[in-house]
Amino acid sequence: MTLRFLDRVTGQLSCEQLVDRHGVTCEPIRALLIDYLEERRPRLDYSTLDNLARALTRNFWSDLERHHPGIDSLALAPGVATAWKERLRTRVQRRKRPDGTVEETVVERADRAMLFIAVRAFYLDIARWAVEEPGRWGPWAAPCPIKEAETTDHKRAKRVKAQMDQRTRERLPALKSFAKAAADHHHYRRACLESLLSVPPGKTFRIRDAVFVRTMNGDSAAARDAGGNLLHFDLAEQRAFWAWAAVEFLRHTGARIEEMRDVSHAMIHQYRLPTTGEIVPLLQIAPSKTDQERVLLVSPELADVLSTIIRRVRDPRDGTIPLLAAYDYAERTWEPAGTAAVPVRPRRGELPHERRTHPPNAARGPRLHRPHRRCRPTAGLHPARLPPHVHH
Structure with a gap:
């Protein structure tokens, strides 16, 4: 907190x-x-x-x-x-x-x-x-x-729009390289975390040319480098994962960041085509700045991203995702418990070694994993954990 x-x-x-x-x-x-x-x-x-x-x-x-x-x-x-x-x-x-x-x-x-x-x-x-x-x-x-x-303010608005369009044209060619860099960074952080978990507490392990010593706390996924600096490998892996998930979601849907923050797994629907009977996945995008609700056809690449997120946050004990109550930051009010959609979000205990509760960062970062604004667990359900912020 x-x-x-x-x-x-x-x-x-x-x-x-x-x-x-x-x-x-x-x-x-x-x-x-x-x-x-x-x-x-x-x-x-x-x-x-x-x-x-x-x-x-x-x-x-x-x-x-x-x-x-x-x-x-x-x-x-x-x-x-x-x-x-x-x-x-x-x-x-x-x-x-x-x-x-x-x-x-x-x-x-x-x-x-x-x-x-x-x-x-x-x-x-x-x-x-x-x-x-x-x-x-x-x-x-x-x-x-x-x-x-x-x-x-027409002149200034047109000037700002022109600057935004020019910035998009300049950065669009680097989109694939940027997405690949996010994926590679997540794979690297995941490999680092697996290397740490493969050794007992107090033992040393090597990542490329760097040597680390795992802390004595067996429930912790932290280690110290040669300079004595404490590094949390689990937090680094989570930041890398949610950065990759945000990049992939935005580039495959074209949604705004505010729309991405409101997406939950309850917005994924199945639709049976009346002609062939084939079932296709659809993603519902809640209204945001444009005040228009949209339904997008989920591509195979986007389906892979969404399924990866759901597998990550699903409770390994019973395979469920807890119902949450949402906090609306615009209205500064909690919604009634049980009325919020079930969000796609990481929770405490999502990895076997995690036992700590880290303070959430409410001021920045996309909320791909939660509906509306911040969410909290309803009574009788497992506590939820917020992902670290993702810089844009």
Whole structure:
């Protein structure tokens, strides 16, 4: 268990907590923002509400308070609004150098138009509600500092699309080499793990030109190299396996990473052709960004990948995969136990030597093995284990 994981499963925050994250000094404006978010909350999902609160507090009003102390009205002077728009045009990008120092670079803000839309909607909603409830919203009605033309972002969107297409054209020829490298890396890590398991604790073994000493803990799949560094061979093999599985799944389906994360073995179906009676496997892809559900014909290569994953996570004692309850990170809620699909995911004890529970990494990596978001075991079933993250 990690503190990052605890922070992500604490549940939904109230509108007051969402506003107070970024420290609004003016109490009347703070109350207005909370009231506005409460009014919008029934019609928004939690992820959209969270982004809206961040746009109105951190990117809009908190920024105004930092540069114009004592401001207490939504009626912004032309110079104040212009300066805020100019500040919002760029952001500071921080990257850590190999020597540990942090490099700061000023880059163009990609979501500038979306922030403008959120602030413009804030002003227009208050103006419209002021007609219906003048006592509640009337005192806050003010001219909107953002024109409709400023919310369009067609040129930047086309430029980003062109850059993405060019990046795809440049990297597509290396796809086969990349897939082969992922497979070779997994085979190497698997061979290293088998070499470690073939010797008793405390004994030395050799991998190519390197010499390792297995730790004295018989249940551990770790060893120390010549420099005394502790290496976990089981974790390295798992990372290599899930990296290979993600690469193969993406290149054989063309799915997005978000769609891959929602795939479970319950989405694999059999379909009998009405003409020949032949049974063909189909893979159901849950709606994601495109909001369209798709069904793909499973190729032999993809079927081999999926069957390998299922064999890996299947319980060797009874041949089953436990039912899990899913945690939706967008909504910050646990789904009722038993309602989630049975995910394809590794579990503690999937290899004979594994006995430890490693902390999950919830912040990154594809979730090919689990439905929706993070999953947990339902009552009376075997505990689930998350795979290590896969870098892209």
